[in-house]
Amino acid sequence: MTWLKPSWQAVLVVLLCLIAFALGAMSKPEAAALAQPEASFDYPYLVTKGLMFGLLVIAALVSMTKLPTIVEALVLFVGAHLAAWLLITGINGFEGTALAPYFLLLAAAWLLGWRCVAVLSSLRPVANWARTALRLIIPAIFGAWILILWEAITRGAGIPFILLPPPSAIGVRIANSLPILGADVQQTIFKAVIFGYVVGSGAGFLAAIAADRVLFLRRGLLPIGNMVSALPIIGVAPIMVMWFGFGWESKAAVVIIMTFFPMLVNTVAGLTASSHMERDLMRTxxxxxxxxxxxxxxxxxAPFIFNALKINSTLALIGAIVAEFFGTPVVGMGFRISTEVGRMNIDMVWAEIAVAALAGSVFYGVVALFERAVTFWHPSVRGG
Amino acid sequence: MTGTSPAVVSASKLGLTFQTNDGPVQALTDVDLTIGKGEFISFIGPSGCGKTTLLRVIADLEKPTSGMISVNGMSPEEAREKRAYGYVFQAAALFPWRTIERNVALPLEIIGLSKAEQAERIKRTLELVNLSGFEKKYPWQLSGGMQQRASIARALAFDADLLLMDEPFGALDEIVRDHLNKQLLELWDSTNKTICFVTHSIPEAVYLSTRIVVMSPRPGRVTDVIESTLPRKRPLHIRETPEFLAIAARVRDGLRAGHSYED
Structure with a gap:
């Protein structure tokens, strides 16, 4: 048995496939066709049913033989994703008719994907490029499976569109609404968020230095700052709209207030981060x-200041989007979300959420990259 | 020796009392001391005897509460502002975001030297402590001994005539410490600086010093001052000679007289 290398995922895949095969029909139309063999029903997986079973079982069995790790991962990858693709494309036109075997096969494909990620995670490549590639591939497969399960379950079980649209529908919506999304990003992110973030963080930084320099500010402003940073500042959004009007200026004002105090509190804490010995040294x-x-x-x-910049990058986005719920011209991400929900265009809401998530990640990522470049010396960055 | 050369540090009736939550603590009482130019003075004693505090008073990092002290004929504060001394701390205290070269340049930037002058001094002092070739390294890429040598280079780059060293080799292993002691003596011999050196190692104090100031705690005070009879040039093996051991015994006697060996 030296050529065997069992894994519980692969064994479970074979088991699931056997149960699914025993249960028979994959969907309601197929069950009807089986019940009345003389009538000609059109049903899903007419041709691909055997192919899917074969793919899953063979991939599972092959993965349990003693193969080089990279080949094993490749077999699992192809088996899992080809089966999932066949499963999802096959249900097209028959949404909501899936029976238990459909979900069993989905689970089996998912287990293969799981095994694939597990095998890849155990790899310890020497070459730099391979490490970088692995660092990207593993989370990519992970993320892809969230989308695959979401797509397959919403379509297989026929979940109502307004509760949760499948990701493909959201993707189509994004592709068809690029000009609108672009205008919203322009209004919310490039005007309100960036302006508010820069001014709010900058003002917080300067206030921290002033508080450090002037004793009465340190004694008076800092306790207030700590208190205010604990307040749900988004509550002031309607007031800012009254003060600064419907345009992006009022949203920028909300962002400024939201980002000011985290930067103030963190910078003041950071200014005491140097040791007594280092300060004595400067004194000598x-x-x-x-x-x-x-x-x-x-x-x-610097590590404290970058911490505040990272916190602020997400706060700024939340602040600007939520502030738009309280009054805005007919453009902006928050405006679009609140109006499209009212019009039951849930896919547009999800499209905006996806764009906001992407923008937020890019924003955070740029700040984090900048942080690595500036605080390269800090033990948390240089690793030791 | 002190009578023939001008006093670099001169203290009389010097006292320092810290106010703590547990009441006043007498860190220093009635310290009378004169340090002449070119001397190598060690302060030795158990922890709490005020040897570091005395060094910090000379450096104007602490203010005395009674008595008089002058450094180069000025108050310690004026001397500090005139950059009269270089100070080496217990830890290297190198800035991790600066390379060794930039760390040594730090005091030179503060006093506003030209780039060319900075480069010249960095090169010279790093050569002096045997760290040539490590200019572009960051402190966390070097061993503890090399880091401490870099911090000595930083204090030397300053080019003050007085060097204050607060247990600079305390955290290093004995082999590295021997090596650095030897280098420090050579440096002192070639530059004719005045060095005040705090230590709690008797062999280190005897090996390095021209005079040893023995201190004891509760309250922190000077109990004995011992003139060394060793020659100026001291190979490492001088530590096995009877003369060396006799001085070490006197230091130990001084510590015992100050009740330093009692609980």
């Missing part, structure tokens, strides 16, 4: 306040 050089600030205290505070 008779270094002035500003020299000590720029050469010691601000570099030491």
């Amino acid at each position: 050089y008779a270094s002035g306040y500003w020299q000590t600030l720029f050469k010691l205290r601000l570099p030491a505070a």
Whole structure:
């Protein structure tokens, strides 16, 4: 038995396929056709049923033999994704008619995908490019399976469109609404978010330095800052709309208020991050306040400041989108979400959410990359 | 020796009392001390005897609460502002975001030297501590001994005549410590700087110093000052000679007289 290398996922796949085969019909039309052999019903998986079973079982069995890891991963990858693709394309036109074997096969394909990721995760490649590739491939397969399961379950079980549209419908909506989405991104992100983020974070930073320099500000402003940063500031959005009007300025104002205090509190904490010894050292050089600030205290505070910038990147997006719920011109991501929900265009709402998620990730990623470049010396970045 | 050269540090009736939550703590009482130019003075004693505090008073990192002290004939604060001394701490305290070269350049940037002057001094002091070739490394890429050598280079780059060293080799293993002690002596011999050196190692104090100031705790005070009879040039094996051991015994006696060996 030295050529065998069993895995519980693969064994379970074979088992699931056997149960699904024993249960018979994959969908209601197929069950009807089996019940009345003389009538000619059109039903899904007319040709591909055997192919799917064969793919899953063969991939599972092959994966349990002693193969090179990379070949095993490849077999699992092809088996899992080809079966899933056949499953999803086959249900086209027969949404909501799937029976138990459909979900069993979906589970089997998912298990193969799981095994594939597990095998890939155990790889320890030496080459840099291979490590980078693995770092990208593993989360990509992981994410793809969230979409595959979402798509297959919503379509197989026929979940109502307004509850949860399948990702393919959301994708189609995004592709067909690019000009609208682009205008919304322009209004919400490039005007309100960026402006508010830069001004709010910058003002928080300068206020922190002022508080550090001037004693009464430190004693007076900081306790208030700590308190205000705990408030749900998004509540001031309607007031900002009254003060600054329906345009992007009122949303930028909400973002400024939301990002100001995290930056203030973090920067003040960061300015005390340098050690006594380091400050004594600067003192022995008779270094002035500003020299000590720029050469010691601000570099030491950089990890704290970037922490605030990362927190603020998500806060700014939330602030701008929610603020648009309270009044806006007929453009903007928050405006689109609130009106399209009212019009039952749930796919458009999801499209906006997807775009917001993408924009937020890019925003956060850019800040994080910048952080790595600036605080390369910090143990959390250099790893040790 | 102190009578023939001008005093670099001169203290009389010096006292420092810290106010803590548990009441006042007398860190230093009635310290009378004169340090002449070119001397190598060690302060030795158990922890809590005020040896680091005394060094910090000379460096104007602490203010005395009684008595008089002058550094280069000025108050310690004026001396600090005139950059009269270089200070080496217990840990290297190198800035991790600067390369070794930029760390050594730090004091030079603060006093506003030209780039060319900076480069010249960095090169010279890194050569002095045997760190040539490590200019572009970051501190966390070097061993503890190399980091401490870089911090000595940083203090030397300053080019003050007075060097204050607070247990600079305390955290290093004995082999590295021997090596650095030897290098420090050579440096002192070739530059004729005045060095004040805090340690809790008797062999280290005897090996390095021209005078040893023995201190004891509760309250922190000077109990004995021992003149070394060792020659200026000291190979490592001088530590096995009877002369060396006699001085070490005197230091130990001084510590015992100050009740340093009692609980």
